[in-house]
Amino acid sequence: MIHFRKISAYLLLAGILPCSNIFAQSTPSLDVNLNKIGHEVSPMLYGLMTEEINYAYDGGIYAEIIRNRSFQDDRNNPVHWSLFSEKQGSTIKLDHKTFLNSNNPVSLMLDVSASGKVTGIANEGYWGVPVRPNTVYKGFFYAKADFDGDHEFNVSITGDSADPTTVYATASVKHTGTDWNKYSFELITKQGIKPTTNARFVISTVQKGNYWFSVTSLFPPTFGNTPNGNRPDIMQLLSDMNPAFLRLPGGNYLEGGNFSSRYDWKKTLGPLEDRPGHMGTWGYRSSDGMGLLEYLRWCEDLNMEPLLAVFAGYTLGGDHLSGPYLQPFIDDALEEIEYIIGDVNTKWGAQRAKDGHPKAFPLRYIEIGNEDFFDRSGSYKERFAQFYKAIKAKYPQMTIISTAGKDFDVPGGTADMIDDHYYRNASEMEGMTTQYDDYDRNGPKVIVGEWATREGSPTPNFNAALGDAAWLTGLERNSDVVLMSCYAPLFVNVNPGGMQWKSDLIGYNALNSYGSPSYYVQKMFSNHLGDKYIPIHAESIPTQFETLNEKDIASGRKPRKIPAMFYVATKDSKKKLLYLKLVNTQNKAQKINININGTEQILPTATLVELSADYPEATNSIKAPTNIVPVKSEIKVNGNQFSRVLPAYSIAVLVLKIK
Numbered sequence: 197m198i199h200f201r202k203i204s205a206y207l208l209l210a211g212i213l214p215c216s217n218i219f220a221q222s223t224p225s226l227d228v229n230l231n232k233i234g235h236e237v238s239p240m241l242y243g244l245m246t247e248e249i250n251y252a253y254d255g256g257i258y259a260e261i262i263r264n265r266s267f268q269d270d271r272n273n274p275v276h277w278s279l280f281s282e283k284q285g286s287t288i289k290l291d292h293k294t295f296l297n298s299n300n301p302v303s304l305m306l307d308v309s310a311s312g313k314v315t316g317i318a319n320e321g322y323w324g325v326p327v328r329p330n331t332v333y334k335g336f337f338y339a340k341a342d343f344d345g346d347h348e349f350n351v352s353i354t355g356d357s358a359d360p361t362t363v364y365a366t367a368s369v370k371h372t373g374t375d376w377n378k379y380s381f382e383l384i385t386k387q388g389i390k391p392t393t394n395a396r397f398v399i400s401t402v403q404k405g406n407y408w409f410s411v412t413s414l415f416p417p418t419f420g421n422t423p424n425g426n427r428p429d430i431m432q433l434l435s436d437m438n439p440a441f442l443r444l445p446g447g448n449y450l451e452g453g454n455f456s457s458r459y460d461w462k463k464t465l466g467p468l469e470d471r472p473g474h475m476g477t478w479g480y481r482s483s484d485g486m487g488l489l490e491y492l493r494w495c496e497d498l499n500m501e502p503l504l505a506v507f508a509g510y511t512l513g514g515d516h517l518s519g520p521y522l523q524p525f526i527d528d529a530l531e532e533i534e535y536i537i538g539d540v541n542t543k544w545g546a547q548r549a550k551d552g553h554p555k556a557f558p559l560r561y562i563e564i565g566n567e568d569f570f571d572r573s574g575s576y577k578e579r580f581a582q583f584y585k586a587i588k589a590k591y592p593q594m595t596i597i598s599t600a601g602k603d604f605d606v607p608g609g610t611a612d613m614i615d616d617h618y619y620r621n622a623s624e625m626e627g628m629t630t631q632y633d634d635y636d637r638n639g640p641k642v643i644v645g646e647w648a649t650r651e652g653s654p655t656p657n658f659n660a661a662l663g664d665a666a667w668l669t670g671l672e673r674n675s676d677v678v679l680m681s682c683y684a685p686l687f688v689n690v691n692p693g694g695m696q697w698k699s700d701l702i703g704y705n706a707l708n709s710y711g712s713p714s715y716y717v718q719k720m721f722s723n724h725l726g727d728k729y730i731p732i733h734a735e736s737i738p739t740q741f742e743t744l745n746e747k748d749i750a751s752g753r754k755p756r757k758i759p760a761m762f763y764v765a766t767k768d769s770k771k772k773l774l775y776l777k778l779v780n781t782q783n784k785a786q787k788i789n790i791n792i793n794g795t796e797q798i799l800p801t802a803t804l805v806e807l808s809a810d811y812p813e814a815t816n817s818i819k820a821p822t823n824i825v826p827v828k829s830e831i832k833v834n835g836n837q838f839s840r841v842l843p844a845y846s847i848a849v850l851v852l853k854i855k
């Protein structure tokens with residue numbers, strides 16, 4: 197995209213564009229009306245949205261190392277597996293006739309042609325196996341052989357195909373007999389190893405014979421050491437965002453391309469070897485290792501409430517069900533809710549206990565479907581009402597969220613909340629910050645359940661962060677109606693082929709992860725949110741021309757002026773803090789005058805958290821993960837009236853102490 201901000205600067209320097217077209221003349225002033233406390237700020241405003249996209253779970257937060265662990269990713273080939281062999285003549289292939297169970301109806305057959313040489317199967321992981329020093333890896337595999345008696349497998353983490361002789365960790369596993377058995381093991385890497393992803397996981401033998409392998413798993417240490425858990429580095433990034441909720445399990449991933457590829461929560465429960473997995477919506481298969489219980493544990497670990505989206509009888513392929521045909525899916529949703537909140541005497545509460553979590557989870561928000569405005573059949577009105585009535589009849593305490601429209605044939609006439617989605621460029625986000633200023637205060641409340649400024653790839657750049665920050669000032673100002681918001685997508689595996697949707701909040705490879713500038717905006721805004729909105733009267737706010745998107749350019753539309761500075765204030769009544777958020781999208785520093793009105797005094801020592809960049813396209817990456825990070829400093833303010841200079845391209849949170 198050609199950047200208008202840059203062009204404006206050049207034209208200005210060249211004397212082509214009159215200064216008054218870009219910047220207001222006088223110093224902007226903000227009158228922060230601490231004497232006029234505004235509405236309550238929603239404590240649920242900042243949350244997370246998640247789905248299996250961009251290798252978000254498999255190859256992402258879900259710490260499983262083995263890729264294609266049940267050999268079902270491709271019907272014909274054991275993709276991501278290879279023969280590990282010094283001996284010509286040995287082979288591997290998929291065997292659809294020999295398998296562990298009906299949920300895993302295929303195995304990997306290894307034919308070892310002669311004894312004495314090391315031969316085996318190797319897994320390449322999700323773009324490599326993460327090797328760290330002094331680390332315990334726990335794993336298991338199912339195997340059987342065509343000969344009776346004892347024998348030994350060797351399991352190891354070795355160098356990749358370019359470096360097959362390096363062994364990072366190794367262990368022996370005693371194997372016996374011709375029946376399927378589960379073999380568990382631990383691998384411990386040595387001190388002093390340089391972390392690398394150039395590694396493979398290998399199961400090998402030196403004995404001639406035929407061997408079959410089924411579900412195979414390997415985990416590094418997880419967050420909180422939870423079995424089948426999440427990557428600690430990514431969980432820490434999320435925890436630092438202080439999210440209030442997790443919207444799950446999608447997104448398009450909930451809907452599926454057709455009925456059989458919808459998110460079928462019952463198939464995601466129980467031991468890994470009983471989970472069939474399914475074809476996801478974003479071009480690859482999901483292991484469903486991140487099942488419903490894992491989502492809920494993730495919420496528990498980060499003290500978030502789940503926001504559960506239930507499959508609503510509509511698929512991305514455009515099929516829908518209604519009337520009596522919808523009833524099984526409504527029953528399914530009711531059972532899903534019971535799995536989450538039912539006590540152990542209920543059928544599905546008992547199942548949750550059996551799965552290892554007797555304690556019920558909190559649940560207040562249920563969303564019916566995802567983006568049903570795409571359903572051109574007009575069936576959503578009927579489908580929503582059916583779900584709404586059935587859920588409210590059993591669980592009247594639930595807040596029911598619509599994904600398309602607000603008026604329905606339900607008691608009260610409207611959904612309890614509506615879910616709005618916005619994916620825009622920075623200029624559009626900055627031009628839309630007043631979106632909810634005139635929203636009907638008596639209408640349903642809003643969750644902005646997916647939104648992002650989409651500039652930068654794979655993760656957003658600083659210009660996107662500016663758009664995000666501007667947009668969020670509008671959401672905080674309207675947090676009496678916008679009760680919840682969550683950026684999407686949350687994750688991207690930055691390896692080639694890992695991304696299906698560009699501009700994702702957090703990027704990673706098998707070993708490392710990083711936050712984009714947009715991530716830091718979320719973190720800064722979420723961690724500095726008061727309980728009361730404080731109105732601001734602003735004067736002389738500078739403006740600049742918007743950057744048009746390609747469609748607007750093609751339509752011949754002329755660029756409009758939009759603000760070039762954004763602001764919002766909230767007060768934390770308990771901590772007696774005033775949070776003033778300030779965004780300067782201009783390519784020049786901007787002086788502002790700030791007056792804090794009211795009887796309360798502002799103490800002279802304040803904290804400034806500032807995020808800035810030299811140019812809009814500046815960004816973070818897996819190689820430069822902390823290029824742009826917030827800088828915290830102590831500053832002095834001169835009582836209730838003071839001036840600040842906002843650097844060019846900057847986002848600031850000023851934390852002022854109230855006496």
Ligand code: AHR
Pocket residue numbers: 247249446447448449566567646684685697
């Ligand atoms: O966030 C990516 C996709 O955008 C989601 O799956 C879908 O809900 C939206 O269209």
